[in-house]
Amino acid sequence: MKPTQTALIVPIPEAEEAVGPFRATLDVSAAWGVPAHVTVLYPFLPPERIDSRVLAALTGTIAAVPRFDVAFTHVAWFGESVVWLAPRPDHPFRDLTAAVWRRFPEAPPYEGAHTDTVPHLTVGHDAPGHVLDRAARTVSARLPIPAAVENVLLISGSQEPGSWRTVATFPLGRRPTG
Helix, strand or coil, X not given: XXXXXXXXXXECXXXXXXXXXXXXXXXXXXXXXXXXXXXXXXXXXXXXXXXXXXXXXXXXXXXXXXXXXXXEEEEEEECCCEEEEEEECCHHHHHHHHHHHHHCCCCCHHHHCCCCCCCCEEEEECCCHHHHHHHHHHHHCCCCEEEEECEEEEEEECXXXXXXXXXXXEECECCCCC
């Protein structure tokens, strides 16, 4: 199955135990094979545009952003249809998105659909309210979830089950000293 899209994400394996059971049924990207994550840039470039120059540019751009620690501290909502976890601090994710977008201005976050890209880890969406409420309450009881952010993944796939794969892993830069 040929990939039709790419994305840049920060995987958050530390959250899988808490959110995985809900994402499996409430977040279609989990069925596609996308792990628990915070999106850096989606959609990114079409798969056929990913070449050695793009990979080199991503390597340099992402390495310029230092590694950081976050904690997913609370549950939040986009309207009544999307429940998600909020990272604190969130500015390192915003910095990462801004850096990649500056380097690839032809790939605005979410195709420019939102004026502000809010860093988040989706728990579930587009399900009955009581189902999302239950997910929110259950996950909330397991917070905070600390995480070390050290890599960005370039993934590609389609809207087919199990189709997303990691194309490349890009390490963030060294942690600031002092």
